[in-house]
Amino acid sequence: MSLDHPLARRLLRVGALIAITASALVWILPVAFILAASLKPDAAVLAEAGGLKAFWPSPPTLENYGDVFDRVAFGRIFLNSMIVNAGIVLGGLLVNSLAGYALARLRFRGRAVTIALMLALLIVPLEAIAVPLFYEITFLGGRDSYWAQIVPFVANAFSIYLFYSFFLGLPKELEEAARVDGAGPFRTFFQVVAPNARPAFASVAIITFLLSWGLYLWPLMITSTVDVRPLPLGVAEFRTLPPLQWGDVMAFAVMMIAPAVVLFLALQRWFVAGVATAGVKR
């Protein structure tokens, strides 16, 4: 029987829908489990793991959430992550959009070299340079500071690339009108170009936020005290804090992903657009 036989197509269709439903369930069950565990008394987490009750706290309690604040300086750790992320995202938006614009629109000596630099450094993962960067930042006196977690990540080849390709596709008429009015490149950029580049800014913002919200290796290397340590280290450390109470650990986990989930749901479209630029259009 050929694949194009009506019956075969029907079977294929039904099979595909069953497979996608089953996989979606497999994907969502751990999330449901984590959420339910965060709302249960600690003893119930493992005791109820075997049945459907694993996914349903009855009755739900917020006790674990209170415990997190009692047992560690969650507020401080959360604030640390917020400060570091605000620095990386806002600084990155400014620095990388300006560079992307200049590379896309202005003619200057060194433009070709800068584009080559951007493309070459696009593929360097943090892991490849973590050890020498650690040495460099230590030399500059940046151990256990906020700036050591922010400054190295502000300039970002991938963000420059996204802005650069967006600005290449923007019609030039707007800028020419501004130039005729006597506006310099900076005024043109801030008053005319940037307001018309909201999609690019949204894409870079959400991608940068998600990546830096999860940074683990670098803060593990460069920080040592709770004064500056961010959430990804916080959750790993909280897990090893005796006594082990899984309900509390899951409450910590839920609270640390909340901002990322909210921001992602709000900016989902732009995230997909940014990722598509990188993976499809190139």
Added chain:
Amino acid sequence: MRAALLMTAPAALGLLLFVGLPLILAAGMSLTNLRLGSPLPVEWVGLEQYRRLAGDPGFRRALLNNVYFAAVVVPVQTALALGAALVLNTRFRGRALARTAFFLPVVFPMSMVAVAWELLYAPGPDGPLNAFLHSVTLGAWQARDFLRDPLLAMPSLMALSVWQGMGLQMVVLLAGLQTIPEALYESARLDGAGAWARFRYVTLPQLRNPLVFVVVITGILAFRLFDQVQILTRGGPVNATTTVMYEAVTATFRRQQVGLASAMSVIFFAGVLGLTAFGRRFFHQRPEVA
């Protein structure tokens, strides 16, 4: 002219200082016996660190583990992502819900995923995954200690990594599928192409660039493997889950051997370069922008 330089200077300076310079430093430091806080003078030792690594069973195991991880995760994750994207590219009730389910873990930091899965992997019959497999197999499943079993530890890390990362590849492939013009399918149909032929001769070639991108990115991620290892297994049991990055960090912080760790970084980066070059070869060239 001046404005253009001012606009690019902060970004160019940042990239040079915090990406370019460390790359050069890594290469330079890998040729020395540099140690953190050591009173001994730093000396050039040529390729000695690389020779040491070649003879170090721990590092060889780490490289092998990275390759093992990539060899499983890249095809599995790409196939799952492609399958999900193909189905999600058709209309059905609950499509948005399924897409969100697959994508949700992508926004979770890996450290949080690792800690959460440590609970799921809890040993003993009470462990959530053990209990789940016990009821699904109607009692045939014997409780295992996933993270401390030398054979199961690496596949356990693979499973949570696929769970966390698949949604991203799916989004890329879905975006790729949506750029394929409907007209191509129409004319294939007119030529009498069946469902399989349309997939083989229209979808796959049109999806080539996103597929190559996904494979290269997943391959690079496989070589970056660190967070899960550091949080869940510390490279154990008996080196079963150690990785190049884990070895590099241990060498730096437990043994202060920055020179040796730099040599590992250089080898790691060579691997990334190789993967990228591989990707470039298969990337379908389009007219250059700019």
